[in-house]
Amino acid sequence: MSDFATLPAGRPLRVVQVGAGGMGRNWLRTIAASSETELVGVVDLDLETARAALAELAAGPSESGTGTHDVVLGRSVAEVAARAGADAVVNVTVPAAHRAVNEEALFAGLPVLCEKPAAPTVAEALRQAAAARSAGQLLMISQSRRYFAALDALAREVGRLGEIGTVDCGFFKAPHFGGFREEMDHVLLVDMAVHHFDAARRIIGSDPVSVYCEEHNPGWSWYRGAANASAVFEFDGGARLVYTGSWCAPGAETSWNGQWRVSAEHGTALWDGDHAPTVALGEGGEPVEAAVEPRKQEIAGALAEFVDCLRTGRVPQSEAAQNVRSLAMVEAAVASAESGQRVRIDGVLAASLREALAAEDRPAVRAELERLTAGAAVA
Template identity: 30%
Template sequence: MVTAIQIGLGHWGFNWTQEVIPNVPSIEMLGYVDANPAALKRAQDELGIAEELCFTDLERAAKAVDADLAICTLRTEAHYPVVKRCLQLGLNVLVEKPFASTIAQAKELVQLAKDHGRVLMVSQNYRFQPAPIAVAELIGAQRFGSVNLVSIDFRRHAPSQGYRYWDMPDPLLADMSIHHFDLMRMVLGDEPKRVSCRTWNPEASPFGHDPIGVATIEFEHGTMVSYRGSWMSSGPATPWAGEWTMDCSEGEIFWASRDNLMGKTGPDRLVVRPRGGEAQPVELTPSPFTDRLGTLAAISKVIETGSTPARFSSGHDNLHSLALVQATIASAAQEGEWVDIAEIMASA
């Protein structure tokens, strides 16, 4: 059993408290922290959390309880200082993405976790779905040879889907595309080399910053990725992980994942087509812990066993996903000029 405290019970944090944490049996909650007493009172009233488990100060909570893990579900700008203090207090940390605002901050947190012998995990929850796991295994086994070209489409119409963050900088690249960029790295088992990106904001958009973008991403082993994402699409909505077509030397792989919208859910999909053959649906293996439950169950197991599984989204691993996000933003600011990932990583 892993003992934990949660820090941040705002809109998204409350959802973690209500829907995620109670459904991972290996987690025992010892405390909840939020600087806003109203957030704590809501958790007490609506979720039945005992008042003695609630704290308005991280330092007091850490002294009052003997926890193994801090579950950090705060707003993005608070990630760096809170995660840093948690690591200094000797806690392992699971934090929402992006785990820092800059590469320099992210590198500092990774080094701090290493220095203190603690686990730092970023909740890249899209990794914990049946389709991307199966695809990563197919690619790793070279089932259809090398991957030449990947095409990814993400389409959603934010104004009609309850989107809330109209003034967020880079609402596509930083808030949404980071999931897709992280999945690229996971399923390809490769790292991005350079990127060219353009973004824009259409007329009548409620967004303060660009909600649409296209990017070309070159990976170290030669795979080229064509990425198209839109928060203002009037076309058929894709699953949250997008729709992927992977053109390989010996066949084609199509998959889509995390298909839920407005109260409706559907299964992950995976179809393979050997070169010259017929399309074949692949039956996917279900997991007892998917999505955010998967991230929480994964770090719990690492803390309990000391063994890190394949495709674990550690802070060190996630540096590369964060760098890809920042490279696409930098390229868009330069009207699509190519930006090398190594330059972004070294800029810190």
């Protein structure tokens, strides 16, 4: 059974969205296009940004356009949600604002679907997971790159290959973002690799134990921080994830999902990140294309799972406490790159729990943090 309140079916989920910037506009279109949701409110510190986003939505194609004259606008999540009669919140603010927005919504009695990452640090993510459990509400993190039909097929086929030896993931892109990303420390690890680390957790089907990581920045890089990283993760059961990535690799670029090879007891699975995976069984086996079952993908897939879990009580694959380990993989990789040492994931989680407990002054949330300390989700 779930530990969060569920909502009855029979009508669309009434949603307030927080954040109306670039990614926020993608979410507005997705919410409007879904028959399972109804946009009833938009929250943004800049109300003109919110109005412009709604005007763009109303002028969009019929499948994503919606009547917006009744959508409530404001700067306060709880206030807008109360005025609009909302059932749930979608949080598309910057990561530094996630905790404040999520906790305001949760303690107003509203479940939240929050864009990744949950927070800038594991400690803040843990505080949010504990707050959600204290409030009795669902907090789900939108790891949108989990929601690909081809990734479903890959995970299914890998599950039939027996014991996993090595999972290789290569990611090579050369985007010129401009702005803050080109000034970030650890830009590849912090800004992108969480998607691939999270996908590896799904493919392998167990949790990471430790990591050794090195970073470097090629001489031609247009990033101030390290744009390249190589990491080896050990997982429960002995499988290894070998990750190699670059933000400044022009020519023959990979998919945004990366390029994958899974070597296992009974064969090998390959995925280019975009098309159907292939599987080769046994010695000398020829690759065979796996069946791919259609589904809602990316943020539409995350939204569909959020709604389904609120209807059924099923715990989503990226429930906040479960998602913490994906963020911990990033922190551990950064710590390894900085120290030159192998870093244990449990050590990162333990230190983050201590930090979270030291910062948290609400007794009910502290009690949930103590339970998370002993729980399988982060133990």
